[in-house]
Amino acid sequence: MANTILVGAQWGDEGKGKIIDVLTEQAEIVVRTAGGNNAGHTVYVGPTKYVLHLIPSGILRPGKVCVIGNGVVIDPVGVVKELDGLEKLGVPVSPANLQISETAHVVFPWHRELDGQREVRKGKQKIGTTKRGIGPTYGDKAARVGLRMIDLINARRFPERLRERLEENNEVLKALGAQALDYDSLLAEYTAAADRLRPFVRNTVLFLHEATRRCANVLFEGAQGTFLDIDHGTYPYVTSSSTTAGGACTGSGVPPNRMDRVVGVLKAYTTRVGEGPLPTENAEISDLLHGMGREFGATTGRARRCGWFDSVATRHAAMVNGIDELAVTNVDGLDSLRTIKVCTAYRLDGALIQYVPADSEALARCEPVYQEFPGWETPTEKITRWEDLPVNCRHYLLTLAQLTGARLTIVSVGPAREQTMFL
Ligand code: GDP
Numbered sequence: 001m002a003n004t005i006l007v008g009a010q011w012g013d014e015g016k017g018k019i020i021d022v023l024t025e026q027a028e029i030v031v032r033t034a035g036g037n038n039a040g041h042t043v044y045v046g047p048t049k050y051v052l053h054l055i056p057s058g059i060l061r062p063g064k065v066c067v068i069g070n071g072v073v074i075d076p077v078g079v080v081k082e083l084d085g086l087e088k089l090g091v092p093v094s095p096a097n098l099q100i101s102e103t104a105h106v107v108f109p110w111h112r113e114l115d116g117q118r119e120v121r122k123g124k125q126k127i128g129t130t131k132r133g134i135g136p137t138y139g140d141k142a143a144r145v146g147l148r149m150i151d152l153i154n155a156r157r158f159p160e161r162l163r164e165r166l167e168e169n170n171e172v173l174k175a176l177g178a179q180a181l182d183y184d185s186l187l188a189e190y191t192a193a194a195d196r197l198r199p200f201v202r203n204t205v206l207f208l209h210e211a212t213r214r215c216a217n218v219l220f221e222g223a224q225g226t227f228l229d230i231d232h233g234t235y236p237y238v239t240s241s242s243t244t245a246g247g248a249c250t251g252s253g254v255p256p257n258r259m260d261r262v263v264g265v266l267k268a269y270t271t272r273v274g275e276g277p278l279p280t281e282n283a284e285i286s287d288l289l290h291g292m293g294r295e296f297g298a299t300t301g302r303a304r305r306c307g308w309f310d311s312v313a314t315r316h317a318a319m320v321n322g323i324d325e326l327a328v329t330n331v332d333g334l335d336s337l338r339t340i341k342v343c344t345a346y347r348l349d350g351a352l353i354q355y356v357p358a359d360s361e362a363l364a365r366c367e368p369v370y371q372e373f374p375g376w377e378t379p380t381e382k383i384t385r386w387e388d389l390p391v392n393c394r395h396y397l398l399t400l401a402q403l404t405g406a407r408l409t410i411v412s413v414g415p416a417r418e419q420t421m422f423l
């Protein structure tokens with residue numbers, strides 16, 4: 001396997017965790033490069049379900065090295081909980097299989113509090129964040145007042161830096177009518193997490209350069225999705241990081257000319273959790289999927305909004321990410337349908353357009369123009385070979401790939417590793 005960037009090509013939750021787990025078999029190293037514990041990546045190994053938030057999904061395969069890159073924002077208390085949770089499930093995690101970048105920024109409780117306060121103040125305009133403090137942490141990073149893992153693990157420097165940051169943020173919290181945070185308990189909590197994480201913290205840029213020089217196969221695990229990207233998403237209804245392919249370079253320190261291919265993960269339909277425009281949102285498909293017990297968020301448990309496949313959006317995703325190959329997941333979700341719709345254009349204020357407008361208000365006004373496809377009305381979950389999929393299903397999937405403008409190489413018909421076929 002070549003150095004591979006894997007991105008979500010829709011609004012997140014495309015099934016990246018499952019596809020990462022499958023592709024990790026051929027990789028040596030798996031790197032997370034953006035986002036924080038707003039992500040929830042679900043992987044099944046046999047009957048056991050794992051939901052990874054900060055630790056790369058590659059951790060479930062013995063012998064692989066996982067890296068949390070510099071582009072990620074880390075809640076140290078959250079990551080310790082995740083380590084403990086994995087160990088309880090029998091997954092050993094040590095510095096031999098997990099490295100954390102020394103320059104990744106740290107999430108503090110005031111970031112979470114500010115995240116929540118801003119949402120309340122936005123009222124109807126709220127983003128619907130995961131309330132994990134992601135926006136305020138990246139905000140501090142850009143404003144050059146953030147603390148990094150290298151500060152957290154420095155027992156001499158950290159108490160003072162924490163005090164400075166807390167003083168400023170407590171003023172802000174009080175002005176917003178929120179409770180100020182207590183220095184001593186925060187110091188104790190973060191010092192305990194720092195002691196636990198210190199052995200994992202490394203110069204991951206040097207490690208990854210060494211690895212790519214000797215041609216190790218590196219897999220870059222995207223989080224969130226293209227339309228949640230801070231630059232290319234449906235701003236302001238986005239997350240605060242670069243979730244598109246370029247973020248894999250800046251978020252790891254591995255340069256673009258070391259990257260070999262980009263895999264885009266898509267659902268065979270569309271989902272979004274949180275607010276913001278979703279042109280193909282549709283009650284029929286929402287009810288169908290929720291009725292099957294599917295499409296509830298892996299991080300917050302919220303019901304995901306569902307809609308038909310939107311090829312205007314996925315074509316845009318192929319463009320900004322440079323997607324070479326497509327992995328389409330959740331094909332089995334459509335098994336029962338007689339007719340399936342695919343959006344191939346938008347009607348905006350009377351005009352037919354085939355691109356995603358930059359203005360979220362304009363995107364919200366877009367009415368999808370649909371092409372209809374006959375369903376296959378056959379269960380697919382037990383099918384393991386492309387040739388054995390119903391002809392209508394193969395036709396539907398190849399059309400999605402053609403409309404998106406990339407090669408279909410992976411099809412997933414269930415959450416398990418075995419429910420995956422390669423073309
Ligand atoms: P991620 O954030 O992109 O990793 O995706 P999530 O884990 O948040 O959500 C994807 C959901 O779809 C999870 O519950 C997966 O177990 C599930 N999943 C992935 N691929 C398939 C598939 O092909 N069929 C079914 N039924 N479920 C799938």
Ligand code: IMO
Nearest residue numbers: 012013038039040128129130223224239273274
């Ligand atoms: P994975 O990696 C789906 C959404 C939130 C909200 C917006 C901003 O599992 O695909 P934030 O907490 O980041 O400030 O929230 O982004 N969001 C996700 N939606 N999957 C995710 O991650 C998401 N991470 C953030 O719901 O709309």
Ligand code: MG
Nearest residue numbers: 013040041298
């Ligand atoms: Mg998810």
